[in-house]
Amino acid sequence: MTALTPRSRPRRGAGRRSTPVRLAGLALGVALVTGLAGSAQALWSDQAELTGQLNQGLVGFAVTRQDQATAVAVEDKAVAEQESDAxxxxxxxxxxxxxxHSGQLxxxxxxxxxxxxxAGLDYSIAVPSLSTDTITSTFTGLIMGxxxxxxxxxDSPASCTLDQRPTDPVGLSGIEGLPATYAPVKTAVQSWCLTATRSTGGDPSGNQSVYSTTVSxxxxxxxxxxxxSEQTDDSKWWVNLIDGDIPWGPAWQLTVTHQLTP
Amino acid sequence: MPGPVARLWRGLWRGGLLALTLALASALAWGLWSSEAESANGIITAGDLDLELGPFSWAQTTDSVQTAERQTGASPDSLADFVAAAGDQIEIQQEITTFLSGDNLEAELSLWWNGATPSGWSGAFQLRTAAGELVGQAEIGQSLALPAWAVATTADDSSETGWTVQVELVIDPPVYIDPTNPTAVPTADPTAWGGLILSLNQVRGQAAP
Known part of the structure; x- marks a missing residue:
């Protein structure tokens, strides 16, 4: 330590070194320290990067109503954030x-x-099953039951019409969306059509009823x-198809789930 | 009387001297770790410790992927091009050579992520001799001591040894995005991580037998 002490310590009032000289001295001291520490550490540790960047691919699953490709606003959109999302x-x-009103949708x-x-991706579409109570006592049930x-x-949501309906029902479980074969990026959009028809008259079972022309x-x-009372020429008839107080009932909704494969 | 500026410069000068002295003492302490000198005036031992990388290879070993369809590569660049899916298992083989020279120079190997640990990923590594014999295994982030026969014990001793570091990675869980938005950025985790860093460090104490 003694040897490192400056031999000519500046005396007060006389012989002081100018500011630039002192600055240079300080810089030299710092450089000397840095050099010593650096070389000492380098001797006893060495490291190397084993790999470069590692990448994980993405997963996405969503259902949208209407056709985005034709720039029609998406009315409804649901996006999965995990595999268990329905x-x-x-x-x-x-x-x-x-x-x-029209009997078709x-x-x-x-x-x-x-x-x-x-990774591959399969999905399934489930149609709700309505309870008897829902069918007989709710608006949703009376319409959809x-x-x-x-x-x-x-081919696209725009081509979804009643006359496209297939003769045989389509399997809605385990639909292959994307194959489980390697590719850096795999995407697809598959279009579906939901149609519903019902008789505009009759009872909730959908059967057309036969009405008589006389009533008492x-x-x-x-x-x-x-x-x-009996029917006369002045008789007036009306009917409430659906009571205004009938509850709306549970929403009628398709449930779409997915599974990553294999 | 010196002015305020002169007093400031004097303080800086003395502070620089103190820093220099402390740092030099610290450097000497580093040096003593590899020598048996007891004196505070001990000489810095000229030990050496080096790690060199040899051939590299990687393979997708995912059980659910058929053998013929598994991806493989022979360079870190090809691994960087690979896109892993949740559930993927990746095995990395890296041949290395360690060089230890000096007095009582023992060392350990450690493997760690360059940056944050990828959320959900897990991994471990094995150290094998060039002949394939298992020396030890540890989780990523931990260390493995080199066995006694691979360290240097005296000032004139040196050891040059070939090894294979075998890393097993398991990728999980899946990272979701909104697929309707081509520019969507995953909200949960980053999808690219810095690589693995292999480090050879001097240790004190008895080497593993």
């Missing part, structure tokens, strides 16, 4: 009213897929005596 495509009030939707690397539903692949009503009058 995506849904829900019929809204307009859909059900369209079916109630056709909705196109897209299934968007991505599975990079060696008797409806005939078909789901089938189409019997009951008890306000005095407690039996009373009856």
């Amino acid at each position: 995506l849904t495509l829900t019929l809204n009030q307009d859909d059900l009213e369209t079916l109630a 056709a909705i196109g939707f897209d299934v968007w897929l991505r599975a990079d690397g060696a 008797p409806a005939q539903v078909n789901i089938f692949p189409v 009503a019997r009951g008890t009058d306000t005095y407690g005596f039996p009373a009856s």
Whole structure:
């Protein structure tokens, strides 16, 4: 330590070195320290990079209503964030009213897929099963309960029409979206069509009823005596198809799930 | 009386001297680790420790992928081009040579991620002799001591040894994005990680038998 002490320590008031000289001295000291420490450490540790960057591929699964390719706004979109997510495509009030009034409905939707690397991706589409209680006591059930539903692949959502319905039902479980063969990036968009038809008259079972042209009503009058009425030329008839107080009921929605393979 | 500027420069000068002295003492301490000298004035031993990389190879070993379809490569660049999927298993083989020279120079090998540990990934590495005999295994982030026969014990001793480092990686879980958006960025994790760093470090104490 003694040897490292400056031999000519500046005396107060006289013989002091100029500022630039001191700066140079300080810099030299720092450089000397750095050099010593660097060479000492280098001797006893060595390392090498074994690999370059490592990449993991992406997975994507989504369902959209309408056709993005034709720049139509997506009305409904569901995106999976994990494999256990169940995506849904829900019929809204307009859909059900369209079916109630016209007796038919056709909705196109897209299934968007991505599975990079060696992963494949399958998916399944499930149609809801309505309980008897739902069918008889809710708006959704009254409309969809008797409806005939078909789901089938189409070229694009825009070509989803009733006349495209296949003769035989299409399997909706374990649909292959992307194969489990290696490629750095694998994507696909598969289009589907949901159609529903129902009779515009009749009971909730969907059967067309036969109405008679004559009718009579019997009951008890306000005095407690039996009373009856018969059809006359002035008779007026109306019917409430659906009670205004009937509950909306559970949403009618397709459930779309996926599985990574193999 | 010196002015404020002069006092400042004097303080800096003395501070620089103190730093120099402390740092030099520290450097001497480093040197003593590889020698048996007891004196505070001991001489820095000119030991050496070196790690060199040899041939590299990697293979996809995923059980669910048929053997004929498994991806392989013989360079770090080809591994960087590979895109792993969740569930993939990757085996890396890296031949290395360690060179130890000096007095009582023992060392350990460690393997760690260059940067943050990839979330969900797991991995371990094995150290094998050039003949394939297993020397030891550890998780990534841990160290393996070189056996006693591969270290240097005296000042004139040196050891040059060939090894194979075998790394097993398991990739998980899947990283999801919105597939309707071609420019979507995954929200959960990054999908590219810096590579693996292999490090050979001097240690004190008894080498593994």
